[in-house]
Amino acid sequence: MTFALPAARRYALRQARVLGRMLPKLIPPLDFDGFATVDIFVDEGAITKILPAGVDDFGETPEVAMSGRIVLPLFVDVHTHLDKGHIWRRKRNPVGDFPSALAATLEDRSANWSAADVAARMEFSLRCAYAHGTTAIRTHIDSVGPQTRISWPVLAEARERWLGRIDLQASPLFTIDHLANASHLADIEAMLDAYGTGILGAAIRMEPGLRDGLRILFELAERKGWELDFHVDESSDPAARSLKVVADVAIERRFARPILVGHCCSLALQEDDERRRTVDAVARAGLSVVSLPMCNMFLQDRQTGRTPRWRGVTALHELKRAGVNVMIASDNTRDPFYAYGDMDMMEVWREGVRILHLDYPFADWAEAVSASPAKAMGLDPGVLHPGSAANMILTKARDFTELLARPQSDRVVVRNGEASNAKPPDYAELDALEGLAP
Numbered sequence: 001m002t003f004a005l006p007a008a009r010r011y012a013l014r015q016a017r018v019l020g021r022m023l024p025k026l027i028p029p030l031d032f033d034g035f036a037t038v039d040i041f042v043d044e045g046a047i048t049k050i051l052p053a054g055v056d057d058f059g060e061t062p063e064v065a066m067s068g069r070i071v072l073p074l075f076v077d078v079h080t081h082l083d084k085g086h087i088w089r090r091k092r093n094p095v096g097d098f099p100s101a102l103a104a105t106l107e108d109r110s111a112n113w114s115a116a117d118v119a120a121r122m123e124f125s126l127r128c129a130y131a132h133g134t135t136a137i138r139t140h141i142d143s144v145g146p147q148t149r150i151s152w153p154v155l156a157e158a159r160e161r162w163l164g165r166i167d168l169q170a171s172p173l174f175t176i177d178h179l180a181n182a183s184h185l186a187d188i189e190a191m192l193d194a195y196g197t198g199i200l201g202a203a204i205r206m207e208p209g210l211r212d213g214l215r216i217l218f219e220l221a222e223r224k225g226w227e228l229d230f231h232v233d234e235s236s237d238p239a240a241r242s243l244k245v246v247a248d249v250a251i252e253r254r255f256a257r258p259i260l261v262g263h264c265c266s267l268a269l270q271e272d273d274e275r276r277r278t279v280d281a282v283a284r285a286g287l288s289v290v291s292l293p294m295c296n297m298f299l300q301d302r303q304t305g306r307t308p309r310w311r312g313v314t315a316l317h318e319l320k321r322a323g324v325n326v327m328i329a330s331d332n333t334r335d336p337f338y339a340y341g342d343m344d345m346m347e348v349w350r351e352g353v354r355i356l357h358l359d360y361p362f363a364d365w366a367e368a369v370s371a372s373p374a375k376a377m378g379l380d381p382g383v384l385h386p387g388s389a390a391n392m393i394l395t396k397a398r399d400f401t402e403l404l405a406r407p408q409s410d411r412v413v414v415r416n417g418e419a420s421n422a423k424p425p426d427y428a429e430l431d432a433l434e435g436l437a438p
């Protein structure tokens with residue numbers, strides 16, 4: 001079966017399964033997995049009403065029989081690297097670990113990342129994400145040396161081009177030691193003023209200049225009214241505790257804008273007491289935490305010839321239990337940090353469920369790919385509600401195992417009431433770029 005949406009701009013999805021918690025108000029009864037069965041009315045690209053199945057007369061309204069199939073909100077991908085994506089073929093990671101990923105990427109960056117190269121690869125990733133049903137993306141932009149002034153104008157052009165289709169946010173990425181160079185921060189500030197989206201960020205780890213570096217970044221963010229986004233403790237060393245430092249600094253300074261932290265891998269390997277103190281501080285500071293399960297499992301605990309012993313992911317359940325806004329995202333796509341990926345949040349969700357045990361109950365974690373990252377990005381809450389654009393994903397699954405057992409390659413992405421025919425681009429389109437020919 002396929003879901004053929006009527007050509008009419010007005011129709012009703014009959015007997016669709018939608019998670020009760022993703023509806024603006026509860027529509028009982030909910031099934032075992034937490035789904036309500038509802039009729040969704042669409043008119044001129046907007047959802048006009050969502051009612052318990054069968055309570056309203058459809059009259060002349062064309063119907064689409066969903067027969068209990070699941071309808072999802074569009075996805076939000078809050079941590080990506082669009083500037084690094086798809087360089088794998090010309091710059092592989094020779095062993096698959098973090099130091100090799102970093103070294104390979106730096107080499108490729110200085111050799112090949114012209115504005116045209118970054119723009120083409122960014123566009124490729126955005127088309128993938130769009131085809132898979134993503135509505136908002138935050139990307140990190142490598143912002144070091146001459147690259148800063150090359151990449152930010154490219155980001156701003158992409159953001160402009162995708163306006164109304166994908167809401168694109170960006171945060172600069174550099175390590176704290178670059179702050180020793182006075183022109184570095186001036187460059188960042190100038191680029192963010194001209195092309196940024198009000199988010200400042202960096203990659204942090206335990207290092208002598210950590211507190212000073214954070215003070216400089218918090219001060220700049222406070223002066224500008226910017227949000228913050230950090231790569232934190234992407235490491236298997238339990239002594240990597242910069243997450244606690246960020247939380248403490250945010251509390252001390254009473255920082256009022258949103259802060260998102262990504263990775264925080266080492267938190268999972270710390271002693272229980274230590275972890276508890278950090279989780280409490282993260283909750284008190286109001287940080288949001290994004291785990292990157294596919295990339296973490298790829299890079300962490302990798303030693304040639306030795307089977308990995310841990311999955312590389314942070315203590316996401318403990319953070320959630322403490323009331324922290326938690327979520328998962330893509331991270332890298334076909335680059336030395338992660339050899340795979342397609343900017344497909346359905347894949348991230350599938351893999352996240354397996355790697356992080358985001359099940360039992362499944363419904364508790366479904367928001368980790370939509371509502372929770374939307375909240376972290378300050379966007380629409382990712383629920384289906386009357387008055388909003390008819391943006392949704394129609395699947396053939398009727399429960400969570402049907403949804404998560406298959407890749408949902410036959411999902412229908414509906415934007416403004418119309419079925420999208422967008423497909424992920426052919427890899428051959430990248431062949432024209434320097435060094436990417438087959």
Ligand SMILES: [Zn+2]
Pocket residue numbers: 079080081140231262331332
């Ligand atoms: Zn990252």
